[in-house]
Amino acid sequence: MTTLLGIETSCDETSAAIVADGKDVRSNIVASQVEVHRKYGGVVPEIASRAHIECLDAVIEEAFEIAACAYANIDAIAVTNRPGLVGALLIGVTAAKTLSWVWGKPLVAIDHIEAHACSAAIELDEPPWPAVSLIASGGHTSLFRIDDPTSIALLGATTDDAAGEAFDKVAAILGLSYPGGPQIERIAQDGDPKAIDFPRTMLAPDSLDFSFSGIKTAVLYHVHGHGRTSGGLEKLSRQDIADIAASFQQAVIDVLVRKTMLAIRHSGLSTVVLGGGVAANRALRNALAVACDERDLQFHAAKMDYCTDNAAMIAALGHHHLVNGDVADLDLDTYATGAVPRK
Ligand code: KG4
Ligand code: ZN
Numbered sequence: 188m189t190t191l192l193g194i195e196t197s198c199d200e201t202s203a204a205i206v207a208d209g210k211d212v213r214s215n216i217v218a219s220q221v222e223v224h225r226k227y228g229g230v231v232p233e234i235a236s237r238a239h240i241e242c243l244d245a246v247i248e249e250a251f252e253i254a255a256c257a258y259a260n261i262d263a264i265a266v267t268n269r270p271g272l273v274g275a276l277l278i279g280v281t282a283a284k285t286l287s288w289v290w291g292k293p294l295v296a297i298d299h300i301e302a303h304a305c306s307a308a309i310e311l312d313e314p315p316w317p318a319v320s321l322i323a324s325g326g327h328t329s330l331f332r333i334d335d336p337t338s339i340a341l342l343g344a345t346t347d348d349a350a351g352e353a354f355d356k357v358a359a360i361l362g363l364s365y366p367g368g369p370q371i372e373r374i375a376q377d378g379d380p381k382a383i384d385f386p387r388t389m390l391a392p393d394s395l396d397f398s399f400s401g402i403k404t405a406v407l408y409h410v411h412g413h414g415r416t417s418g419g420l421e422k423l424s425r426q427d428i429a430d431i432a433a434s435f436q437q438a439v440i441d442v443l444v445r446k447t448m449l450a451i452r453h454s455g456l457s458t459v460v461l462g463g464g465v466a467a468n469r470a471l472r473n474a475l476a477v478a479c480d481e482r483d484l485q486f487h488a489a490k491m492d493y494c495t496d497n498a499a500m501i502a503a504l505g506h507h508h509l510v511n512g513d514v515a516d517l518d519l520d521t522y523a524t525g526a527v528p529r530k
Contacts (some may be wrong), residue, residue: 189262193502196239196279197271197299199230202498203247205254209506213254215499218242236274265295265505269522276521295505296515300525302500305336306489307460318458319450323465325351328397330450336507343395351465353399357406371432378433385438440474458485467494
Protein backbone atom coordinates (compact mmCIF):
# COMPACT_ATOMS: atom_id res chain seq x y z
CA MET A 188 0.00 0.00 0.00
CA THR A 189 1.45 3.38 -1.01
CA THR A 190 0.12 6.93 -0.92
CA LEU A 191 1.77 9.49 -3.21
CA LEU A 192 1.53 13.23 -3.66
CA GLY A 193 1.69 14.07 -7.38
CA ILE A 194 2.68 17.50 -8.72
CA GLU A 195 2.16 18.61 -12.34
CA THR A 196 3.19 22.01 -13.78
CA SER A 197 4.44 21.16 -17.29
CA CYS A 198 2.21 23.61 -19.18
CA ASP A 199 -0.80 25.71 -18.20
CA GLU A 200 -2.49 23.66 -15.46
CA THR A 201 -1.23 23.71 -11.88
CA SER A 202 -2.18 20.39 -10.34
CA ALA A 203 -1.64 18.31 -7.20
CA ALA A 204 -3.17 14.95 -6.31
CA ILE A 205 -3.12 12.25 -3.67
CA VAL A 206 -3.30 8.73 -5.11
CA ALA A 207 -3.21 5.38 -3.30
CA ASP A 208 -1.64 2.25 -4.83
CA GLY A 209 -1.20 3.85 -8.24
CA LYS A 210 -4.91 3.86 -9.06
CA ASP A 211 -7.20 5.07 -6.28
CA VAL A 212 -7.51 8.83 -6.62
CA ARG A 213 -8.17 10.47 -3.23
CA SER A 214 -7.96 14.01 -4.62
CA ASN A 215 -7.00 15.66 -7.91
CA ILE A 216 -6.92 19.47 -7.83
CA VAL A 217 -6.42 21.27 -11.14
CA ALA A 218 -6.09 25.07 -11.36
CA SER A 219 -6.43 25.92 -15.04
CA GLN A 220 -4.78 29.03 -16.51
CA VAL A 221 -6.90 28.94 -19.68
CA GLU A 222 -8.51 32.32 -18.95
CA VAL A 223 -5.09 33.95 -18.39
CA HIS A 224 -3.74 32.77 -21.76
CA ARG A 225 -6.92 33.04 -23.88
CA LYS A 226 -6.37 36.65 -24.98
CA TYR A 227 -2.95 35.67 -26.42
CA GLY A 228 -4.45 32.73 -28.39
CA GLY A 229 -2.08 30.23 -26.72
CA VAL A 230 0.12 29.57 -23.69
CA VAL A 231 2.68 32.29 -22.87
CA PRO A 232 5.50 30.39 -21.06
CA GLU A 233 6.64 33.19 -18.73
CA ILE A 234 3.06 33.93 -17.64
CA ALA A 235 2.47 30.19 -17.07
CA SER A 236 5.54 29.95 -14.77
CA ARG A 237 4.43 32.94 -12.72
CA ALA A 238 0.88 31.63 -12.39
CA HIS A 239 2.25 28.27 -11.16
CA ILE A 240 4.25 30.06 -8.45
CA GLU A 241 1.16 31.96 -7.32
CA CYS A 242 -1.15 28.99 -6.85
CA LEU A 243 0.92 25.81 -6.37
CA ASP A 244 1.10 25.97 -2.54
CA ALA A 245 -2.68 26.39 -2.24
CA VAL A 246 -3.32 23.60 -4.77
CA ILE A 247 -1.07 21.18 -2.84
CA GLU A 248 -2.73 22.12 0.46
CA GLU A 249 -6.19 21.53 -1.03
CA ALA A 250 -5.11 18.13 -2.40
CA PHE A 251 -4.17 17.01 1.15
CA GLU A 252 -7.35 18.53 2.61
CA ILE A 253 -9.77 16.89 0.13
CA ALA A 254 -7.99 13.53 0.56
CA ALA A 255 -8.16 13.95 4.36
CA CYS A 256 -4.49 12.95 4.35
CA ALA A 257 -1.78 14.28 6.71
CA TYR A 258 1.59 15.30 5.23
CA ALA A 259 3.28 12.59 7.31
CA ASN A 260 1.12 9.88 5.73
CA ILE A 261 2.48 10.02 2.18
CA ASP A 262 5.19 7.63 1.03
CA ALA A 263 6.70 9.75 -1.75
CA ILE A 264 6.34 12.83 -3.96
CA ALA A 265 6.05 12.27 -7.71
CA VAL A 266 6.68 15.25 -9.98
CA THR A 267 6.71 15.88 -13.75
CA ASN A 268 10.25 16.83 -14.77
CA ARG A 269 9.86 16.30 -18.56
CA PRO A 270 8.75 17.11 -21.25
CA GLY A 271 7.21 20.59 -21.05
CA LEU A 272 7.94 24.28 -20.71
CA VAL A 273 11.20 24.32 -18.76
CA GLY A 274 10.31 27.39 -16.68
CA ALA A 275 6.93 25.88 -15.78
CA LEU A 276 8.43 22.46 -14.94
CA LEU A 277 10.98 24.16 -12.71
CA ILE A 278 8.25 25.48 -10.38
CA GLY A 279 6.81 22.01 -9.74
CA VAL A 280 10.21 20.34 -9.45
CA THR A 281 11.50 22.98 -7.00
CA ALA A 282 8.39 22.59 -4.84
CA ALA A 283 8.68 18.78 -4.93
CA LYS A 284 12.38 18.84 -4.01
CA THR A 285 11.71 21.26 -1.14
CA LEU A 286 8.89 19.12 0.29
CA SER A 287 10.94 15.95 -0.23
CA TRP A 288 13.80 17.43 1.83
CA VAL A 289 11.62 19.03 4.53
CA TRP A 290 9.36 15.98 5.02
CA GLY A 291 12.10 13.39 4.42
CA LYS A 292 10.08 11.64 1.67
CA PRO A 293 11.50 10.09 -1.54
CA LEU A 294 11.24 12.02 -4.80
CA VAL A 295 10.07 10.28 -8.00
CA ALA A 296 10.64 11.89 -11.44
CA ILE A 297 7.90 11.34 -14.00
CA ASP A 298 7.78 11.77 -17.79
CA HIS A 299 4.50 13.60 -18.47
CA ILE A 300 3.81 11.70 -21.70
CA GLU A 301 4.42 8.32 -20.05
CA ALA A 302 1.89 9.41 -17.41
CA HIS A 303 -0.69 10.24 -20.13
CA ALA A 304 0.13 6.88 -21.76
CA CYS A 305 -0.77 5.01 -18.54
CA SER A 306 -3.69 7.24 -17.47
CA ALA A 307 -6.40 4.87 -18.74
CA ALA A 308 -5.38 2.43 -15.97
CA ILE A 309 -6.41 4.85 -13.21
CA GLU A 310 -9.41 3.50 -11.26
CA LEU A 311 -9.46 0.24 -13.29
CA ASP A 312 -9.83 -2.89 -11.12
CA GLU A 313 -7.37 -4.89 -13.22
CA PRO A 314 -4.30 -3.38 -14.97
CA PRO A 315 -4.85 -3.32 -18.79
CA TRP A 316 -1.24 -4.25 -19.73
CA PRO A 317 0.19 -5.29 -22.12
CA ALA A 318 -1.47 -2.74 -24.40
CA VAL A 319 -1.02 -0.39 -27.32
CA SER A 320 -1.41 3.14 -25.96
CA LEU A 321 -2.48 6.07 -28.14
CA ILE A 322 -1.64 9.47 -26.70
CA ALA A 323 -3.03 12.59 -28.36
CA SER A 324 -2.25 15.82 -26.53
CA GLY A 325 -1.41 19.44 -27.30
CA GLY A 326 2.30 18.72 -27.69
CA HIS A 327 2.45 15.01 -28.59
CA THR A 328 0.75 12.36 -30.69
CA SER A 329 2.36 8.99 -30.03
CA LEU A 330 1.77 5.26 -30.04
CA PHE A 331 3.42 3.20 -27.31
CA ARG A 332 3.71 -0.44 -26.45
CA ILE A 333 3.26 -0.76 -22.69
CA ASP A 334 4.14 -4.09 -21.09
CA ASP A 335 4.17 -2.56 -17.64
CA PRO A 336 4.03 1.12 -16.51
CA THR A 337 7.80 1.02 -16.01
CA SER A 338 8.44 -0.62 -19.40
CA ILE A 339 7.16 1.70 -22.13
CA ALA A 340 8.42 1.65 -25.74
CA LEU A 341 7.68 4.27 -28.39
CA LEU A 342 6.22 2.79 -31.60
CA GLY A 343 5.50 6.00 -33.49
CA ALA A 344 5.15 9.76 -33.03
CA THR A 345 4.21 12.91 -34.88
CA THR A 346 6.74 14.22 -37.35
CA ASP A 347 5.35 17.77 -37.13
CA ASP A 348 2.20 19.12 -35.41
CA ALA A 349 0.50 17.14 -32.63
CA ALA A 350 -3.22 16.32 -32.98
CA GLY A 351 -4.19 18.78 -30.23
CA GLU A 352 -2.02 21.45 -31.81
CA ALA A 353 -3.89 20.88 -35.11
CA PHE A 354 -7.24 21.26 -33.27
CA ASP A 355 -5.98 24.51 -31.69
CA LYS A 356 -4.63 25.92 -34.99
CA VAL A 357 -7.73 24.97 -37.00
CA ALA A 358 -9.91 26.53 -34.28
CA ALA A 359 -7.89 29.76 -34.66
CA ILE A 360 -8.38 29.64 -38.47
CA LEU A 361 -12.15 29.26 -37.88
CA GLY A 362 -12.19 32.22 -35.48
CA LEU A 363 -12.80 30.06 -32.37
CA SER A 364 -11.11 30.79 -29.05
CA TYR A 365 -8.25 28.91 -27.31
CA PRO A 366 -8.07 26.03 -26.47
CA GLY A 367 -9.55 24.91 -29.76
CA GLY A 368 -10.20 21.20 -29.18
CA PRO A 369 -13.37 21.52 -27.07
CA GLN A 370 -14.66 24.34 -29.36
CA ILE A 371 -14.19 22.27 -32.53
CA GLU A 372 -15.91 19.31 -30.87
CA ARG A 373 -18.88 21.49 -29.85
CA ILE A 374 -19.32 23.11 -33.28
CA ALA A 375 -18.72 19.82 -35.15
CA GLN A 376 -21.90 18.42 -33.59
CA ASP A 377 -23.93 20.59 -36.01
CA GLY A 378 -21.75 19.80 -39.03
CA ASP A 379 -21.47 17.06 -41.66
CA PRO A 380 -18.23 15.04 -41.23
CA LYS A 381 -18.41 14.03 -44.92
CA ALA A 382 -18.88 17.59 -46.26
CA ILE A 383 -15.20 18.13 -47.13
CA ASP A 384 -12.67 15.41 -47.93
CA PHE A 385 -9.64 16.70 -46.00
CA PRO A 386 -6.40 14.71 -46.45
CA ARG A 387 -5.70 11.68 -44.24
CA THR A 388 -1.88 11.72 -44.15
CA MET A 389 -0.67 8.16 -43.53
CA LEU A 390 3.05 8.61 -44.50
CA ALA A 391 4.58 5.24 -45.57
CA PRO A 392 2.03 2.35 -45.69
CA ASP A 393 3.50 0.66 -42.60
CA SER A 394 4.47 3.81 -40.73
CA LEU A 395 3.24 4.36 -37.17
CA ASP A 396 4.32 8.01 -37.31
CA PHE A 397 1.86 10.88 -37.73
CA SER A 398 1.76 14.17 -39.63
CA PHE A 399 -0.95 16.77 -39.02
CA SER A 400 0.54 19.90 -40.58
CA GLY A 401 -0.92 19.12 -44.05
CA ILE A 402 -4.51 19.00 -42.86
CA LYS A 403 -4.07 22.32 -41.06
CA THR A 404 -2.89 23.94 -44.33
CA ALA A 405 -5.75 22.24 -46.22
CA VAL A 406 -8.25 23.84 -43.83
CA LEU A 407 -6.51 27.22 -44.17
CA TYR A 408 -6.78 27.14 -47.99
CA HIS A 409 -10.33 25.76 -47.88
CA VAL A 410 -11.36 28.79 -45.78
CA HIS A 411 -9.45 31.53 -47.64
CA GLY A 412 -8.91 30.08 -51.13
CA HIS A 413 -5.82 28.26 -52.44
CA GLY A 414 -2.55 30.03 -51.57
CA ARG A 415 -4.38 32.66 -49.49
CA THR A 416 -4.20 33.08 -45.71
CA SER A 417 -6.87 35.71 -45.05
CA GLY A 418 -10.12 37.21 -46.26
CA GLY A 419 -12.24 34.04 -46.48
CA LEU A 420 -13.72 33.61 -43.02
CA GLU A 421 -16.30 36.42 -43.33
CA LYS A 422 -17.83 34.70 -46.38
CA LEU A 423 -18.60 31.49 -44.49
CA SER A 424 -21.95 30.75 -42.85
CA ARG A 425 -22.32 29.14 -39.41
CA GLN A 426 -23.18 25.90 -41.21
CA ASP A 427 -20.05 26.12 -43.42
CA ILE A 428 -17.90 26.49 -40.27
CA ALA A 429 -19.66 23.57 -38.59
CA ASP A 430 -19.09 21.40 -41.71
CA ILE A 431 -15.38 22.32 -41.79
CA ALA A 432 -15.00 21.56 -38.06
CA ALA A 433 -16.80 18.20 -38.41
CA SER A 434 -14.85 17.19 -41.56
CA PHE A 435 -11.51 18.19 -39.98
CA GLN A 436 -12.30 16.31 -36.77
CA GLN A 437 -13.31 13.21 -38.76
CA ALA A 438 -10.09 13.27 -40.82
CA VAL A 439 -7.93 13.45 -37.65
CA ILE A 440 -9.94 10.67 -36.00
CA ASP A 441 -9.64 8.44 -39.09
CA VAL A 442 -5.84 8.75 -39.02
CA LEU A 443 -5.62 8.14 -35.25
CA VAL A 444 -7.86 5.06 -35.45
CA ARG A 445 -6.15 3.57 -38.54
CA LYS A 446 -2.65 3.98 -37.07
CA THR A 447 -3.74 2.51 -33.73
CA MET A 448 -5.18 -0.54 -35.50
CA LEU A 449 -1.92 -0.83 -37.48
CA ALA A 450 0.02 -0.78 -34.19
CA ILE A 451 -2.24 -3.57 -32.92
CA ARG A 452 -1.46 -5.64 -36.04
CA HIS A 453 2.30 -4.98 -35.73
CA SER A 454 2.42 -5.80 -32.01
CA GLY A 455 0.00 -8.73 -31.91
CA LEU A 456 -1.54 -7.25 -28.73
CA SER A 457 -5.28 -7.22 -28.05
CA THR A 458 -5.79 -4.16 -25.82
CA VAL A 459 -5.91 -0.46 -26.72
CA VAL A 460 -5.73 2.38 -24.20
CA LEU A 461 -6.28 6.06 -24.95
CA GLY A 462 -5.08 9.18 -23.13
CA GLY A 463 -4.06 12.85 -23.49
CA GLY A 464 -6.11 16.02 -23.89
CA VAL A 465 -7.59 15.02 -27.26
CA ALA A 466 -8.84 11.79 -25.63
CA ALA A 467 -11.53 14.02 -24.06
CA ASN A 468 -13.06 14.17 -27.57
CA ARG A 469 -16.18 12.01 -27.53
CA ALA A 470 -16.15 11.35 -31.28
CA LEU A 471 -12.59 9.96 -30.98
CA ARG A 472 -13.48 7.83 -27.94
CA ASN A 473 -16.51 6.44 -29.79
CA ALA A 474 -14.61 5.77 -33.03
CA LEU A 475 -11.85 3.86 -31.21
CA ALA A 476 -14.41 1.95 -29.14
CA VAL A 477 -16.20 0.87 -32.34
CA ALA A 478 -12.94 -0.11 -34.12
CA CYS A 479 -11.89 -2.20 -31.08
CA ASP A 480 -15.31 -3.79 -30.77
CA GLU A 481 -15.25 -4.86 -34.45
CA ARG A 482 -11.93 -6.65 -33.86
CA ASP A 483 -12.73 -8.11 -30.42
CA LEU A 484 -10.10 -5.91 -28.76
CA GLN A 485 -10.26 -4.61 -25.19
CA PHE A 486 -10.50 -0.80 -25.05
CA HIS A 487 -9.99 1.58 -22.13
CA ALA A 488 -10.10 5.37 -22.51
CA ALA A 489 -8.78 7.53 -19.67
CA LYS A 490 -11.66 8.91 -17.56
CA MET A 491 -12.46 12.51 -18.57
CA ASP A 492 -10.76 14.01 -15.48
CA TYR A 493 -7.50 12.25 -16.38
CA CYS A 494 -7.37 13.24 -20.11
CA THR A 495 -6.20 16.84 -19.94
CA ASP A 496 -3.21 17.63 -17.71
CA ASN A 497 -3.61 16.46 -14.12
CA ALA A 498 -1.44 15.34 -11.20
CA ALA A 499 -3.41 12.14 -10.53
CA MET A 500 -1.70 10.49 -13.51
CA ILE A 501 1.70 11.67 -12.19
CA ALA A 502 1.12 10.18 -8.73
CA ALA A 503 -0.35 7.00 -10.29
CA LEU A 504 2.73 6.33 -12.42
CA GLY A 505 4.95 7.46 -9.52
CA HIS A 506 3.68 4.48 -7.49
CA HIS A 507 5.08 1.99 -10.03
CA HIS A 508 8.50 3.70 -10.15
CA LEU A 509 8.63 3.95 -6.35
CA VAL A 510 7.86 0.23 -5.98
CA ASN A 511 10.67 -0.43 -8.50
CA GLY A 512 13.10 1.61 -6.38
CA ASP A 513 13.41 4.22 -9.13
CA VAL A 514 13.90 7.28 -6.91
CA ALA A 515 15.42 10.66 -7.91
CA ASP A 516 18.08 12.77 -6.18
CA LEU A 517 17.68 16.37 -5.07
CA ASP A 518 19.80 17.43 -8.09
CA LEU A 519 16.91 16.36 -10.39
CA ASP A 520 16.77 18.56 -13.49
CA THR A 521 13.98 19.57 -15.92
CA TYR A 522 13.94 18.84 -19.67
CA ALA A 523 11.90 20.25 -22.57
CA THR A 524 11.82 16.88 -24.36
CA GLY A 525 10.74 13.37 -23.36
CA ALA A 526 12.94 10.33 -22.87
CA VAL A 527 11.01 7.28 -24.12
CA PRO A 528 13.25 5.24 -26.45
CA ARG A 529 11.94 4.16 -29.88
CA LYS A 530 11.61 0.39 -30.32
O1 KG4 B 1 -2.83 16.73 -22.56
P1 KG4 B 1 -3.15 18.18 -22.61
O2 KG4 B 1 -4.04 18.75 -21.55
O3 KG4 B 1 -1.85 19.04 -22.61
C1 KG4 B 1 -0.65 18.65 -23.20
O4 KG4 B 1 0.06 17.82 -22.57
O5 KG4 B 1 -0.42 19.11 -24.32
O6 KG4 B 1 -3.78 18.43 -24.05
C2 KG4 B 1 -4.26 19.69 -24.43
C3 KG4 B 1 -4.79 19.57 -25.85
C4 KG4 B 1 -5.15 20.92 -26.48
O7 KG4 B 1 -4.56 20.99 -27.76
C5 KG4 B 1 -6.67 20.86 -26.55
O8 KG4 B 1 -7.19 21.60 -27.66
C6 KG4 B 1 -6.92 19.38 -26.74
O9 KG4 B 1 -5.98 18.77 -25.87
N1 KG4 B 1 -8.28 19.01 -26.34
C7 KG4 B 1 -9.20 18.48 -27.19
C8 KG4 B 1 -10.39 18.33 -26.44
N2 KG4 B 1 -10.15 18.75 -25.16
C9 KG4 B 1 -8.84 19.14 -25.12
N3 KG4 B 1 -9.11 18.17 -28.50
C10 KG4 B 1 -10.22 17.68 -29.10
N4 KG4 B 1 -11.41 17.54 -28.46
C11 KG4 B 1 -11.54 17.82 -27.15
N5 KG4 B 1 -12.71 17.67 -26.52
ZN1 ZN C 1 -0.42 16.71 -21.20
